[in-house]
Amino acid sequence: TNCLTMAWRLFKNLSEEQQRYEKQLIFEHPAFTKLCQQLLRDARRMTRGDLVFSLHAVVHLGVPQNTLLVQTLVRVCQEKLNQLDNRCISVLATTLAGMDKDKNVSALQAGLQLLVEQRISSIRDIFILQNLMKCLGKDAPVFLKKKLEMAVLREIDGLTFPNALRMFSALAAMNYCSLPILNACSKKIQENVHDAPFRQLILILEACHALHYCNVKLFSALADYVNSTAYLWDKRQIILFLSACETLGFQPRELLDIFTEKVTEDPEFLNLKNLLTVLRVYSRLNYVPRVQKHLFFETLHSCLNKCLPQISNTELLKAVYSLGILGYLPHHALDVLLQKDSKDEFVLSDDLKKQNAVMLRCVKTCMELDSPSFTKPAFVLTENLSSLVSLNLRKAQEALIELLGGKNMFRQNVQLPYKYHIDFEIRMDSDRRKVLPIAATDDHPDSRVQRLAFLFAPVSAFCLGTTHPQGKLAMKKRHLSKLGYHVILIQNKKFHEMTIEDAVEFLKRKIYSEDAFSFPEATVQDNN
Numbered sequence: 001t002n003c004l005t006m007a008w009r010l011f012k013n014l015s016e017e018q019q020r021y022e023k024q025l026i027f028e029h030p031a032f033t034k035l036c037q038q039l040l041r042d043a044r045r046m047t048r049g050d051l052v053f054s055l056h057a058v059v060h061l062g063v064p065q066n067t068l069l070v071q072t073l074v075r076v077c078q079e080k081l082n083q084l085d086n087r088c089i090s091v092l093a094t095t096l097a098g099m100d101k102d103k104n105v106s107a108l109q110a111g112l113q114l115l116v117e118q119r120i121s122s123i124r125d126i127f128i129l130q131n132l133m134k135c136l137g138k139d140a141p142v143f144l145k146k147k148l149e150m151a152v153l154r155e156i157d158g159l160t161f162p163n164a165l166r167m168f169s170a171l172a173a174m175n176y177c178s179l180p181i182l183n184a185c186s187k188k189i190q191e192n193v194h195d196a197p198f199r200q201l202i203l204i205l206e207a208c209h210a211l212h213y214c215n216v217k218l219f220s221a222l223a224d225y226v227n228s229t230a231y232l233w234d235k236r237q238i239i240l241f242l243s244a245c246e247t248l249g250f251q252p253r254e255l256l257d258i259f260t261e262k263v264t265e266d267p268e269f270l271n272l273k274n275l276l277t278v279l280r281v282y283s284r285l286n287y288v289p290r291v292q293k294h295l296f297f298e299t300l301h302s303c304l305n306k307c308l309p310q311i312s313n314t315e316l317l318k319a320v321y322s323l324g325i326l327g328y329l330p331h332h333a334l335d336v337l338l339q340k341d342s343k344d345e346f347v348l349s350d351d352l353k354k355q356n357a358v359m360l361r362c363v364k365t366c367m368e369l370d371s372p373s374f375t376k377p378a379f380v381l382t383e384n385l386s387s388l389v390s391l392n393l394r395k396a397q398e399a400l401i402e403l404l405g406g407k408n409m410f411r412q413n414v415q416l417p418y419k420y421h422i423d424f425e426i427r428m429d430s431d432r433r434k435v436l437p438i439a440a441t442d443d444h445p446d447s448r449v450q451r452l453a454f455l456f457a458p459v460s461a462f463c464l465g466t467t468h469p470q471g472k473l474a475m476k477k478r479h480l481s482k483l484g485y486h487v488i489l490i491q492n493k494k495f496h497e498m499t500i501e502d503a504v505e506f507l508k509r510k511i512y513s514e515d516a517f518s519f520p521e522a523t524v525q526d527n528n
Contacts, residue, residue: 051073168208308333
């Protein structure tokens with residue numbers, strides 16, 4: 001046992017490449033075969049500690065799970081399960097968490113679950129509780145998850161920083177979002193963030209996504225740390241971090257600015273995989289750099305052109321679509337894409353075909369509306385889809401009727417060209433002081449009439465903790481502005497939390513304030 005455990009301790013500190021080489025040497029060594037044979041003979045005579053540590057070492061050294069040795073050790077652990085102390089249970093749980101499910105493993109896991117139910121009140125070590133959470137996983141019954149949660153909360157005052165880091169992954173393994181535990185761990189991490197290994201930062205963000213746990217203060221602390229130490233990290237590490245932030249819909253502005261500089265200074269690291277990730281991050285988070293934006297997008301465009309010989313059709317579409325969302329038209333890549341489309345080269349499964357058709361339609365819309373030659377039309381053909389509004393827009397309809405004096409003062413469920421849809425439309429005189437009846441402006445069209453489009457969007461359409469729209473919504477806002485609308489974005493959740501009186505006052509401010517008529521921030525295509 002000591003020999004195997006020492007081999008594992010030395011082995012785990014090696015790089016992946018070194019591990020592959022050393023593993024081959026270990027397995028080919030004649031002494032290793034003898035050691036395994038002796039372990040197989042003595043398995044039933046071993047002490048409980050030697051037994052579980054031997055299984056742990058053998059599994060983590062990479063001995064195949066279907067071998068007689070591993071299966072024998074698993075069965076003996078099952079026989080001696082009631083003799084294991086809490087430390088042995090922790091080691092066994094860690095081992096099982098990394099094994100594939102088979103008949104013996106599943107039986108041992110089921111027995112371990114019963115044992116944990118009996119002993120959980122006596123387990124005071126958070127580290128052991130975390131190992132059990134990872135082992136029992138998402139299939140554990142809800143009552144046991146709650147018992148594990150209560151056991152952790154009993155010891156939460158003794159929570160250490162390493163425990164706080166590991167807790168996110170443990171809860172994610174159980175698919176159990178415990179807000180009291182997560183909040184306590186978040187606070188501990190924010191206080192000690194400078195001691196966190198980079199890999200742990202990624203695991204925390206991934207766990208938060210899996211648990212639907214949104215803590216802007218935590219995410220900001222992690223982003224500020226990476227931002228302040230950006231010079232220490234490899235560019236690929238920063239891409240990993242930004243990708244994890246993008247999955248959460250969280251926009252780390254300062255870090256994105258720093259990364260923009262790194263890309264423009266040295267774009268050679270942007271292979272196809274990294275390029276597609278960068279494009280996805282910037283487009284979904286709707287982030288146009290504050291400085292050097294044209295140089296940044298030209299750099300990405302140049303990298304995309306270099307990748308064209310090796311890029312797949314779907315990857316090309318995703319790249320052009322991401323740049324289109326940001327208002328940038330990569331002309332050479334667009335030409336290649338349209339040639340492929342004209343030859344019907346996007347032959348895919350039904351799911352991908354539908355997704356690609358949507359992206360392709362958006363790209364063609366961007367080509368038309370974001371072109372420098374596009375001029376705002378004097379009138380836009382529209383169509384009323386239905387006089388009914390969805391349940392989540394009833395409050396907005398009621399507030400508009402009370403504010404404007406009747407249904408004849410606005411339109412609802414309006415369908416526009418390019419498959420765009422707006423929730424409500426109102427029209428105002430050229431001085432923006434008076435709301436005009438819809439029928440009057442339809443009967444006597446006047447290009448000086450100001451059109452307001454209300455878009456009620458879910459919180460998920462905005463970057464986390466802000467009113468900054470994410471990529472698709474920002475593109476829609478930009479295109480509606482091109483069609484002559486002044487767009488007012490409203491977060492549905494925030495609006496529904498208002499009383500009807502507050503909602504009326506809120507809409508009044510939106511309609512009559514100067515901000516309602518300010519055009520969106522300049523985007524890349526202004527100089528494209």
